[in-house]
Amino acid sequence: MFEDKFSRVLYIDLSKKSFTIKSRPDLFEKWLGGTGVGIQILKEECPKNVDPFSPDNTVIFAVGPITSLYPLASKTIAIFKSPLTGNLGESHAGGRSAVSIMMAGYGAIVIKGKSDIPVYLSIFDNEVRFHDARAIWGIKDAITVGKIIRQKETFSGQRSIMRIGRAGENLVSFASLNTETYRHFGRLGLGAVFGSKNLKAIVIAGKRTINLSDPKAYLRIYKNILDETTSSLMKKYHDLGTAANVLPLHEIGGLPIENLNRTSYEGAIELSGENLAQNYLGRRIACTGCPVACVHIAAFRDPHEEEKYFYKTSMIGYDYEPIYSLGTMLGIKDAKGFLKLMDRTEKLGLDAMSSGVALAWATEMLNKNLITEKETLVKFSFGNWERYIEGLENIVSMPNDFYKALAKGTSYASKIYGGKDFALNFGKNEMPGYHTGPAAHLGWFLGARHSHLDNAGYSMDQSLKGNYPRPEKLIDNLIEEEANRQILSSLVVCFFARAIYLNFDNTINCLKTIGIDLTKEELKELGMEIYRQKMSYKTQEGWLPNFQDLPKRIFETSAPFGKISEEYMNKAIDYFRKRLEKDFR
């Protein structure tokens, strides 16, 4: 039923600098693609309890059966053992990565081993080349690395270039893997895993044809879905991008500010999507195959330090989450400061979210005199972005023990230096930008990748408006939502298209045109089974959520519908552990 090219897996061994291609219809027929396939390969390839920086750690990139076939089926998922959490790492990125992997002829790419010298890979159709990357190792910024590879390699203008920055080389636990300059496998430290393997970059492209079982139906179903993407929801993402969320969250009092000491402040107007679009927006771009084009890039003019009337113009991508973490969480009140922090984070190859939250924690530690400038080397204060730029540099260059610890994440650093109650991490991953209520915090505390998109607790909070059901019921809902979302991340589609593809009729029709027949019940069951696979992997690697591990700060700062009850959260976590034990181990 599956065409061969959906189910081909490229296995790369960096230690031996060799590769093999295997046809794995067994995997793709059962698990679709994306996370479904990824978690299975992780279980096959990655030894139990492996050290994330061991050559045995395995990185899996996977796309899905409708990649390059339908609108917004434009994401790649990466699965690996995370150096930040020591557990399941899962990260999603768009750009050109997904279509490039599919057009090069693969459903998944598996990378193992460690090269003796820095290398980068080029993958064009059936050919994988290993290139010496010693000359581009240590280059100051990840954008330049992209430029260099662009000039050297073929498939000009239509390839995906994934690369790490100095953060990845230096094994910062929350280093990101940048793709096409403005998209990222941002979370959970994939960049550091690349660094530990001496892998600087991958460039990938191809062009091929996918045969269809019913071309006429394909035209019709494609059009229906394309029409749905021009709905008003999608228009909001095209016009303002995800930054559209800043003002609404500020207005309801759910925007985390200054290490979540507050939830609204005057800086929100300056950092709003509206202000950024009116005064800075330079260009919008799209992931391949996506009509929405939510990716917003600011054109930022900066006077040269030495030369009068000379300006450096940088193009800087922005999104809601970095605006929260590098902006509001650090109390930044001017857009210029935020954009400069964003630019530096991008160039260093850091995860913007973890970086901002880590610096916010360090600032509060300093304010409370729990540490001194001897540790931070810089006098951080909320709003002062120049100092935070030095902070970002220090996280990457690690000039002392404090930064060595901070480069392992806020959870790790707070165990050594204190301040655990306001170190805002969940399952050792730094929090996303929503203080909307218990569902949000439970959602990412208990979710497989501790992400706000795991199960959308933040959106449950906003629709429940304070009328919470029994904690058991809320947990059941979160689990069901997360299980459904496994379908999205196995197809693999952008989560902005969830309304389209979680309308199961659409998904069933899409799959039919390529010869896959699944009913709604079968899809839902599959989602639940993938969820179970992830949870069993997580518990196998030692994860068990514990109420005591929640940062107390979330109970101190009022959420939009009042303060969060400790008792409610405690009961919910208890019940989740019971379900984990009974249904998902």
Place this chain on the structure above:
Amino acid sequence: MRIEIKDPDRCVGCEICMLACVRRQGFAGLAKSKIAVHSSGGMEKGFTVLVCRACFDPPCAAVCPTNALEVRKDGGVNLISEKCIGCKNCVEACTVNAVFWDSETNKPNICTYCGFCAMNCPHHVLYFNKEWGKRDV
């Protein structure tokens, strides 16, 4: 008839036009696209859309050794696939780089001026000019 680039600044690089072109031919993927969108040296610089200009005196046809490219009265060429020997002269000859290569069939991808790409572009970059060439007939 021809496809015109009306407003290149609005192009977001989604490649929906390329995917539409292939879909119209009954396939999916990119190998058979008769239009191409490239980043102009990194996405920060925007995109270039390459599409056949439907020349009246087409250089591609001029260099074809087998007359596989038949010149149309209203501009541009038709590919007569059986005659093509896959020499790639046409690719080299096209001034605007709009003859693409299908390495699966070893033949050029020649625009058929159907306008489907323009109809599908979500950002009004492309314009399907049905009047092109009519006055000269």
